[in-house]
Amino acid sequence: MTYYIIVIGCQMNVADSERLAAYLESNGYTLALDENKADVVIITTCGVKQSAEDRAYGIVNQLKKKNKKATIVITGCLSERPDVKRRLKGQVDIWLPTIQMETLLEQIKKSRPSDAKIDPRNYLKIAPKYQSTFTAYVPIGNGCNNFCSYCAVPYARGREVYRPAGEIVKEVKDLLGRGFKEIVLLAQNVNSYKSGTVDFPKLLEKVNALPGNFWLRLFSSHPKDMSGALIKTMAKCDKLCEHVHLAVQSGDDKILQAMNRKYTSAHFQDLIVKIRKAMAKRSVPVAITTDVIVGFPGEGKKEFKNTLKLFKDVKFDLAYVSKYSPRFGTVASKMKDDVPLVEKKLREQELGALLKKTALANNKSYLHKTVDVLLEGRNRHGQLYGKTRTYKFVTLEDSKKIGDDLIGQIVKIKINQVREFALEGKLV
Numbered sequence: 001m002t003y004y005i006i007v008i009g010c011q012m013n014v015a016d017s018e019r020l021a022a023y024l025e026s027n028g029y030t031l032a033l034d035e036n037k038a039d040v041v042i043i044t045t046c047g048v049k050q051s052a053e054d055r056a057y058g059i060v061n062q063l064k065k066k067n068k069k070a071t072i073v074i075t076g077c078l079s080e081r082p083d084v085k086r087r088l089k090g091q092v093d094i095w096l097p098t099i100q101m102e103t104l105l106e107q108i109k110k111s112r113p114s115d116a117k118i119d120p121r122n123y124l125k126i127a128p129k130y131q132s133t134f135t136a137y138v139p140i141g142n143g144c145n146n147f148c149s150y151c152a153v154p155y156a157r158g159r160e161v162y163r164p165a166g167e168i169v170k171e172v173k174d175l176l177g178r179g180f181k182e183i184v185l186l187a188q189n190v191n192s193y194k195s196g197t198v199d200f201p202k203l204l205e206k207v208n209a210l211p212g213n214f215w216l217r218l219f220s221s222h223p224k225d226m227s228g229a230l231i232k233t234m235a236k237c238d239k240l241c242e243h244v245h246l247a248v249q250s251g252d253d254k255i256l257q258a259m260n261r262k263y264t265s266a267h268f269q270d271l272i273v274k275i276r277k278a279m280a281k282r283s284v285p286v287a288i289t290t291d292v293i294v295g296f297p298g299e300g301k302k303e304f305k306n307t308l309k310l311f312k313d314v315k316f317d318l319a320y321v322s323k324y325s326p327r328f329g330t331v332a333s334k335m336k337d338d339v340p341l342v343e344k345k346l347r348e349q350e351l352g353a354l355l356k357k358t359a360l361a362n363n364k365s366y367l368h369k370t371v372d373v374l375l376e377g378r379n380r381h382g383q384l385y386g387k388t389r390t391y392k393f394v395t396l397e398d399s400k401k402i403g404d405d406l407i408g409q410i411v412k413i414k415i416n417q418v419r420e421f422a423l424e425g426k427l428v
Helices: 011-026 050-066 082-087 098-108 153-157 165-177 200-208 228-236 253-258 265-278 301-314 341-366
Strands: 002-007 040-045 071-076 094-096 135-139 182-186 215-219 243-245 287-294 318-323 370-378 384-388 393-396 410-418 423-427
Touching: 002 011, 011 040, 011 071, 011 098, 011 135, 011 182, 040 050, 050 071, 050 082, 071 098, 094 098, 135 165, 165 182, 165 200, 182 200, 200 215, 200 228, 215 243, 228 265, 253 301, 265 287, 265 301, 287 301, 287 341, 301 341, 318 341, 341 410, 370 393, 393 410
Parallel strands: 002 040, 040 071, 071 094, 135 182, 182 215, 243 287, 287 318, 393 423
Antiparallel strands: 370 384, 370 410, 384 393, 410 423
């Protein structure tokens, strides 16, 4: 029997799919060449944006045409949505909530899944089949307690549960022993981690203390839980990369309150000041990236201008801008979606234009500097590329003649050209 997994969405979905692949292979399945040749096709879905949801619908429709005999499995954030089940009725064979991963074989065999109560942490104990040999995603927990009014994740993944610190540290230690260079700690909200007496700052210290030359990253952090103690710990952890992703979502307090974000624009900006100050002694300035939603219900021109002002003040390195779309079952889905799509697009473009200016200004500080880069592969032009500790994309000049043995290695590159969202340089 063969399987194929299609992943849509975030790094957490990638990590879940790696565990699912390992589970299937431990039970005799082999990876198919593509989805149209597999006996079982699993789609790890994302429900954060309408575009991600629509992509899942398109994939299922194509599969039903090109691989009629396949068992189609929907897992991830859409796996328990009643409206999605209605829309795909008769097209999907198995609806698999992520925490029920280990019941998949029973369901494929058409036998009744176990009635035993499933611990939502159990599937995280599965040793994954890592897609990379140098970057590893390590989930530290699952679920979310925040209930932002626009977000369906708490309904899809359930309440927050976290893995024991010892289990996480052991996984990272094993990865380092296998030569991994980059460790990414994942959760819907990493900085609310708690297991026994270990909170997130203590977990960071434990992982940072492991021997080896490796980079440590975090996704994702919530501003309301970014404490002073955590900022101090981040500054002390030398293996932690100089990159903080902190989703602001809006620069207007009225909209933030309607989103149920539990902080103000001023509080967010104060956090950025503290983070930059705490990490000021690093060899490179800390990069700040964010997520923002435009066109949330009630966002008039005045409210959007406050988001523009925040962007001007903070000077983000990168921002993922999303046009608001109602998510089934959320509080915001009951609000009037009163910003026309045309206006949402215009606001997206305006933020994008401003972001290009701040990103380019930030990147100019790299010109003629030598930075560490973890090389990840080759682009379509045959050039090697990778990322800096600050999550900057870097292309290596004149690299067509350089062998692939450098992929997965941390090298030094002197930057001689900068763009808004990319750097270019030569191997030192």
